[in-house]
Amino acid sequence: MVPLECYIGLSAIIFMIGVAGFLIRRNIIIMLMSIELMLNAVNISLVAFSHYLQDLRGQVFVFFIITVAAAEAAIGLAILVSLFKNKAAVHTDEITEMKG
Amino acid sequence: MNIPFPDLTPAIPEIIISMVATFLLIAELVAKNKSPLGYIGIATAAIVMYLLPVSRGETFGGMFISDSYSTYFKLIFLINLILTILISLKYIHKEKADYGEYYSLLLFATAGMMLMASAKDLIILYLGLELMALSTYILAGIKRHDIKSNEAAIKYFLLGGFSSALLLYGMSLLYGITTTTDIYKIAQYLQQKETTPVLLLSMSLIAVAFAFKIAAAPFHMWAPDVYEGAPTSVTAFMSVGPKAAGFAVIGRVFYVAFYNLQTDWTAVFIAIAILTMAVGNILAIVQTNIKRMLAYSSIAHAGYALLGVIAGTNEGLNAMMTYLLIYAFMNIGAFAIVILLHKGEEIKDYDGLAKSHPLVAAIMLVFMFSLTGIPPTAGFIGKFNVFMAAINAGYTWLVVIAVIFSAISAYYYLRIVMNMYMKNMTEEVKIISSLALSGAIFITVIAVLVIGIIPSLVII
Numbered sequence: 001m002v003p004l005e006c007y008i009g010l011s012a013i014i015f016m017i018g019v020a021g022f023l024i025r026r027n028i029i030i031m032l033m034s035i036e037l038m039l040n041a042v043n044i045s046l047v048a049f050s051h052y053l054q055d056l057r058g059q060v061f062v063f064f065i066i067t068v069a070a071a072e073a074a075i076g077l078a079i080l081v082s083l084f085k086n087k088a089a090v091h092t093d094e095i096t097e098m099k100g
Numbered sequence: 101m102n103i104p105f106p107d108l109t110p111a112i113p114e115i116i117i118s119m120v121a122t123f124l125l126i127a128e129l130v131a132k133n134k135s136p137l138g139y140i141g142i143a144t145a146a147i148v149m150y151l152l153p154v155s156r157g158e159t160f161g162g163m164f165i166s167d168s169y170s171t172y173f174k175l176i177f178l179i180n181l182i183l184t185i186l187i188s189l190k191y192i193h194k195e196k197a198d199y200g201e202y203y204s205l206l207l208f209a210t211a212g213m214m215l216m217a218s219a220k221d222l223i224i225l226y227l228g229l230e231l232m233a234l235s236t237y238i239l240a241g242i243k244r245h246d247i248k249s250n251e252a253a254i255k256y257f258l259l260g261g262f263s264s265a266l267l268l269y270g271m272s273l274l275y276g277i278t279t280t281t282d283i284y285k286i287a288q289y290l291q292q293k294e295t296t297p298v299l300l301l302s303m304s305l306i307a308v309a310f311a312f313k314i315a316a317a318p319f320h321m322w323a324p325d326v327y328e329g330a331p332t333s334v335t336a337f338m339s340v341g342p343k344a345a346g347f348a349v350i351g352r353v354f355y356v357a358f359y360n361l362q363t364d365w366t367a368v369f370i371a372i373a374i375l376t377m378a379v380g381n382i383l384a385i386v387q388t389n390i391k392r393m394l395a396y397s398s399i400a401h402a403g404y405a406l407l408g409v410i411a412g413t414n415e416g417l418n419a420m421m422t423y424l425l426i427y428a429f430m431n432i433g434a435f436a437i438v439i440l441l442h443k444g445e446e447i448k449d450y451d452g453l454a455k456s457h458p459l460v461a462a463i464m465l466v467f468m469f470s471l472t473g474i475p476p477t478a479g480f481i482g483k484f485n486v487f488m489a490a491i492n493a494g495y496t497w498l499v500v501i502a503v504i505f506s507a508i509s510a511y512y513y514l515r516i517v518m519n520m521y522m523k524n525m526t527e528e529v530k531i532i533s534s535l536a537l538s539g540a541i542f543i544t545v546i547a548v549l550v551i552g553i554i555p556s557l558v559i560i
Contacts, residue, residue, distance in 0.1 A: 008276070015269055022262055031258055042272045049276040057281050058272075061223050066266060066298035068230045075256050076236055079241050083250035095251050098325045 007048035015041035023038045026092045032076050110157040110166040113148045113174060114214050120144040121207035128200025131372050135193075137203045138185045143205070145178045145185075152178075162282065163221035168443030169421075171350040171560065173217035180340045181210045183432045186540035189331035191439050194532065195331055197243045206337065209235035213345035217352075219439060222271045222281040226350055229267070229313070232345055233260050236338055240330040252329025259322040263318060264311035270305030273298055274357075278380035286357040303358055306369050310353075314402045315344035316372050317379040324383075327395035332445075335391060336435035339398045340428045347424055350409055350418055362412055369410050370498060376403030377505040384512045390438055390447050396432070397471060401427055407502060408486045411493035418560045419485035425558055426482040426551060430470040433544030437464045440537060442530040450516055460531060461520045463545050468513040472550045473506055485559065491551075495505060 004005060022036035027087045050058025080090070089095055108115065121182025122536060124137050131137060152174055158165045165557055184206060192198050208231060215228030217444070241253025275281055277299055290299075293512040308319060315323040329337045354365050387393040408420030440460060443449060454461035470479035483506065487499045 010308060010389070011272075012483055018265070022258075028254065028258070032261075035258075035261040035265055039264075039268065040267040042265065045269075045272045046275065049272065050493060052277075053279045057223070058275055059227075061271075061275070061281065064223055064227060068234075070229070072261060075237055077255075078260065079237065079250065079253045081245045082414055083254055083503070086245065086247040086250055095254065098248065098251065098328050 004052045006050055008045055011041045011048070012047065012054035014038075028080055028090050028092060031092075032073065032080075037067060039065060069091065102415070103256065108156070110155050111161045111218075112151055112155045112166055114211050115149070116144060116148055116224045117207050117211040117214065121204045121211065124200060124204040126208065129534040131200060134198050134200045134203070135189050137200050138189050141185050141203045141207055142182050145181045145210075148509055149175065149178045149422065158220065159345050160224075164215075164218050165220040166218050167560075168218040169342065169351065169417075170214075170348070172338060172421050172425075173344060175343045176421075176428050177210050177217070177341055178212045179425075180337060180344070180428050180432065181206060182367050183540050184333055184337040185437075185543065186536045186543075187336060187432070187439050188331075189536045190532065190534040191333050191537075192242075192331065195243055196245075197331060200243065202239070202242055205235045205239050209239065209337070209341065212342055216345045217348040219349065220283055222274070222283065225283075225377070226268065226271065229345075229349070230264065232342060233264065233313075235491050236334075236342060240326055240336065242334065243331055248329040249331065251328075252326045255322050255329075256326045259312065263309045265321070265460070266305050266312075267309030270302045272308065273302035273305070274486040278297045283352060283357045287359050290358070290360045295487075297366070300364060302556075304368065306353060306366060307372075310346050310350050311372055314350070314406075315399050316397065316402050316406065317376040320376065320379060320399045321389045323399055324392050327398070328391045332391065332435055332439050335395075336432045336542075339394070339431055340424075343398065344424045344428065347405060347409070347420060351420070353538045354409070355412075357415065357529060366410055366412060369374070369406055370495075373403045373406040373410060373498070373524060374501060376400065376406065377502060381505045381508045381512075381520040384509070387512070388447055388492050389445055389538070390450075390516070391445055393447065394434060394438075397509065397512070398431065400469075400505065402433075402484060404486055404502060404506070407495070407498065410495060410498065411489045413489065413493050416486075417494060419482075419489040422558050422560065426470075426478040426548075429544045429547040429551070430467050430479055433541060433548060434467040434471065435462070436537060436541045436544065437467065440533060442529050442532050442543065447516060447519065448526065449529060450519045452521040453520040455525060455530060456529060457531060464520065465517050465539060466545055466548055467518050470552070472513045474508045476546045476549070476552040478555075481552060481555040481559075485548075508559075 018034045020033050026082035027030050046058040110346035152171050155166050205263050212228045212231030237257045240256050241249050243249035278286045312319040379398055384393050384396035403422045405420050408416040473479045473483040490499050519542035
């Protein structure tokens with residue numbers, strides 16, 4: 001049987017890839033994908049914990065995360081489409097109407 | 101397997117708000133004129149406010165709790181909802197963002213905040229947080245044809261999504277350590293265990309995610325851009341609601357679940373609070389756009405309210421709650437004046453306002469005094485309570501720092517007062533008034549003055 005540490009390690013690695021992608025890449029679509037990657041890393045670790053603890057709460061949590069992630073992707077893409085209609089840009093360096 | 105039907109009484113406020121929000125979404129399809137939808141929203145909020153005291157108890161298998169703590173926060177959210185609808189009725193029509201979804205989303209966001217305040221389980225907390233966040237992303241971008249509004253929405257969305265992913269990772273680690281997602285059981289479990297690095301990592305990830313939600317430095321970068329780009333009424337809503345909801349979950353998670361780690365999280369929050377007050381107050385000085393200035397001011401106010409959390413006592417928690425209620429009135433009031441003035445977004449638009457519109461200038465003066473914390477306004481009471489709680493808990497040096505930053509804040513608040521009363525008019529400012537907007541300004545200014553004179557009304 002695969003030990004718990006392997007799953008947690010995998011989840012940590014995927015999460016870090018997601019964080020790095022979000023912070024380094026400047027394309028909004030890629031940043032969205034990085035967020036999804038982070039959420040799925042969380043799902044892996046929750047399912048692994050749930051299996052090893054013999055407790056169903058973790059898997060219930062995963063269902064909710066998957067649902068919310070779908071809604072989040074839909075809203076993010078909708079916002080991106082309305083932005084793209086006004087200004088053909090998907091690069092964060094080009095979206096600088098306001099300087100913060 | 102036989103699952104008993106849950107007792108719905110404690111969750112009645114949330115259920116009513118969500119049902120009316122769904123109804124508004126359908127009614128929007130047939131309604132030609134959208135403002136009745138807004139009035140339905142106000143009526144619902146008023147009814148729910150009346151029902152709040154009777155909805156007490158625990159339900160849904162102990163995942164949802166309605167106690168005096170959550171009720172106080174729900175009161176803040178409902179006041180925020182009512183005032184926001186009042187100031188938006190005319191404004192969103194003028195901005196050509198007159199979609200019926202607007203009111204529906206405001207109600208959904210409020211339902212999410214109420215769910216957060218009542219969460220006794222990390223799953224409910226996450227769901228409430230996302231319901232609130234997803235609705236506010238759309239609200240920030242509701243002016244579809246305005247590039248600034250789009251930009252605000254996408255920035256808010258990206259950073260909000262990132263912060264909720266951090267929150268989830270923290271929660272998953274916490275679940276792995278404690279084998280449960282129930283906040284009170286986590287507290288029981290942590291009492292018997294010693295602190296491990298993984299537990300500290302999970303606590304810091306959760307703290308960072310909540311700091312994003314309350315716009316505390318160094319996780320405040322999104323706030324000024326989002327507050328400037330979003331429609332002003334939505335900015336007023338966002339600067340009070342999600343911030344108060346963030347404080348509600350900070351209180352619940354850190355005071356209950358992480359009670360044993362108090363020394364650890366106090367250190368984290370002290371650093372965040374000092375940085376927040378510094379960034380908010382110093383950067384607000386150089387702003388020329390009033391919405392950006394109020395954004396930095398709201399960052400600074402999050403820093404003051406954090407002092408109540410740092411105190412770590414019930415007195416501190418109560419002071420923080422009172423502060424947020426007072427902040428709701430004075431901040432929405434200030435935004436209502438920004439909406440009242442046609443093109444009132446630049447600070448120089450306020451030059452000589454006292455000569456053309458003496459009453460508007462006098463009301464703005466009250467709000468600016470209150471935000472600075474000058475008696476006899478409510479802002480003074482709020483700050484005084486928070487500072488007293490921190491001093492009683494032994495953080496006198498921190499209060500000294502807060503008072504210094506508070507003195508700095510007088511510069512940029514009173515600059516607006518000076519512009520209004522001592523400068524000459526450059527061009528005539530038009531005001532666009534309506535009954536609802538005047539009503540909102542009247543309510544807020546009365547609340548700010550009355551709470552300032554009779555503070556026992558709000559202090560718990």
